Amino acid sequence: MTRHALSAALALACLAPLGASAADYALNCGRVFDSRSGKMLDARTIVVRGGRIAEVLPGRVEAPAGTRAIDLSGHTCSPGWTDLHVHLGSQSSPRSYEEGFRLSDIDFALRGVSYARKTLMAGFTSVRDLGGNEAPHLRDAINQGLIDGPRIWAAGKSIATTGGHADPTNGMNSALQHLVGPPGPTEGVINSVEDARQAVRQRYKEGSDVIKITATGGVLSYARSGDAPQFTVDEIRSVVDTAKDYGYRVAAHAHGAEGMKRAVLGGVTTIEHGTYMDEEIMSLMKQKGTWYVPTISAGRFVADKAKIDGYFPEMVRPKAARIGALIQDTAGKAHRSGVKIAFGTDAGVGPHGDNAREFVLMVEAGIPAAYALQSATLHAADVLGVSDQGVIETGKRADIVAMPGDPLTDITATQRVDFVMKDGAIYRRPGQEP
Known part of the structure; x- marks a missing residue:
């Protein structure tokens, strides 16, 4: 099958609107999984601008100017x-x-x-x-x-x-x-x-x-x-x-x-x-x-x-x-x-x-x-062989997922993801059907 034919077929699947919403955000996370240390951190606010992580601030802070606050206080945030x-x-x-x-x-x-x-x-x-x-x-x-x-x-x-x-x-x-x-x-x-x-x-x-x-x-x-x-x-x-x-x-x-x-x-x-x-x-x-x-x-x-x-x-x-x-x-x-x-x-x-x-x-x-x-x-x-994903750190891709609970104490929490962000665009929010 030709590349043109396959591309045309995929285009037919694009008639429905996409699920992502793009903007700058402040994610108020109840916990954050630190993939470098393998440890769970307490509350953090992750500031996302232009599809990248701009800041990771301790605690729950007011959304910086130009960002929209997302309440994930009951959730664990993890790198995508x-x-x-x-x-x-x-x-x-x-x-x-x-x-x-x-x-x-x-x-x-x-x-x-x-x-x-x-x-x-x-x-x-x-x-x-x-x-x-x-x-x-x-x-x-x-x-x-x-x-x-x-x-x-x-x-x-x-x-x-x-x-x-x-x-x-x-x-x-x-x-x-x-x-x-x-x-x-x-x-x-x-x-x-x-x-x-x-x-x-x-x-x-x-x-x-x-x-x-x-x-x-x-x-x-x-x-x-x-x-x-x-x-x-x-x-x-x-x-x-x-x-x-x-x-x-x-x-x-x-x-x-x-x-x-x-x-x-x-x-x-x-x-x-x-x-x-x-x-x-x-x-x-x-x-x-x-x-x-x-x-x-x-x-x-x-x-x-x-x-x-x-x-x-x-x-x-x-x-x-x-x-x-x-x-x-x-x-x-x-x-x-x-x-x-x-x-x-x-x-x-x-x-x-x-x-x-x-x-x-x-x-x-x-x-x-x-x-x-x-x-x-x-x-x-x-x-x-990439260095811009897999961690929640300043300058990395804003690929972030969140789930209720703590997966370090209950690994089945990973099966209850209800927030998904890729490159700073939100594809799923809590309470939204996938």
């Missing part, structure tokens, strides 16, 4: 959250596999308009979309103010190997595969170091912001293995080195230990899922400074759905039951080992808008609530 692993163009259902043959990129883009808004209203002001042709177009439409949604770092098409997780011809019968032909680097499928360079350059051509590789088999792909390694170390290094030429960082989907090891040795920035991560991998990740993005909620979701007859194809069902149930335990072990953890849900596997459930599952895994909140703020900004 970042979900580092979403797929905004899709959402799992028993029809997902046949929809890939029936629907076009435009259909998925239009669905993404709704999913993007749900994500923003849940308190996630930034996301990394790790696989979807529609994501760069959603990003552009949001940046142009045409639709409401989080700031997007878009991977575009994930890079796979032949038959691997993210090979677009998986599940096709032989006649159909013969008709469409074998996918290559343009379609994000590689089998050599040279292919790897071409695939990254194609993602650059298509406007991606980040590169994603599928370093092992996957749970939901129509293929037998969910954990076998699918790249050589040299292929991964070729991806990473070429990505650096364009200022890109590389995220690696990986369940199996050998594929994870190759990805870390190859220089990726993040390991996504990490199901069978062992002590050797944890030690290597600490040595290399590799981040871990667990996506516990997606693991829990697929494990639950695997119990339902007909939800997944029979080739997929045992993988979902076996692998999905393990991720939460792995996340707890990784944290205790000292692996750096950043926040991601794989939303699109589970429902969009429920992203904050990941906080609850992280705490259940033994990760402290403060660290969980840091994983979606300061840590996420580090993964993205």
Whole structure:
């Protein structure tokens, strides 16, 4: 589908008025989460001017001249959250596999308009979309103010190997595969170091912001293995080195230990899922400074759905039951080992808008609530390589969310966000339906 056609389709979604209101504000917060220290501060007044944080004043003060006061005295204010692993163009259902043959990129883009808004209203002001042709177009439409949604770092098409997780011809019968032909680097499928360079350059051509590789088999792909390694170390290094030429960082989907090891040795920035991560991998990740993005909620979701007859194809069902149930335990072990953890849900596997459930599952895994909140703020900004978000400080982006209660004492408070500001514009206020 052409960029023009996708852009036209997204424009159709802009007939309803947007939810944001832009002005200069003084937010009177009952508490403020300090993402640098991981501590909760008492009452603060956050002054927002021109989409940036102008001042952070102690206590509740009168709104400075030219600002509008917003009473959040019963709330905790936090830097806007970042979900580092979403797929905004899709959402799992028993029809997902046949929809890939029936629907076009435009259909998925239009669905993404709704999913993007749900994500923003849940308190996630930034996301990394790790696989979807529609994501760069959603990003552009949001940046142009045409639709409401989080700031997007878009991977575009994930890079796979032949038959691997993210090979677009998986599940096709032989006649159909013969008709469409074998996918290559343009379609994000590689089998050599040279292919790897071409695939990254194609993602650059298509406007991606980040590169994603599928370093092992996957749970939901129509293929037998969910954990076998699918790249050589040299292929991964070729991806990473070429990505650096364009200022890109590389995220690696990986369940199996050998594929994870190759990805870390190859220089990726993040390991996504990490199901069978062992002590050797944890030690290597600490040595290399590799981040871990667990996506516990997606693991829990697929494990639950695997119990339902007909939800997944029979080739997929045992993988979902076996692998999905393990991720939460792995996340707890990784944290205790000292692996750096950043926040991601794989939303699109589970429902969009429920992203904050990941906080609850992280705490259940033994990760402290403060660290969980840091994983979606300061840590996420580090993964993205940006310094102007993830903290509430003078000069930073005015990405601020608020919720009743104290998430450090009750992490479920994160699921009750009722104030959302992105770049100084208010998208949701207390008492307003999302």
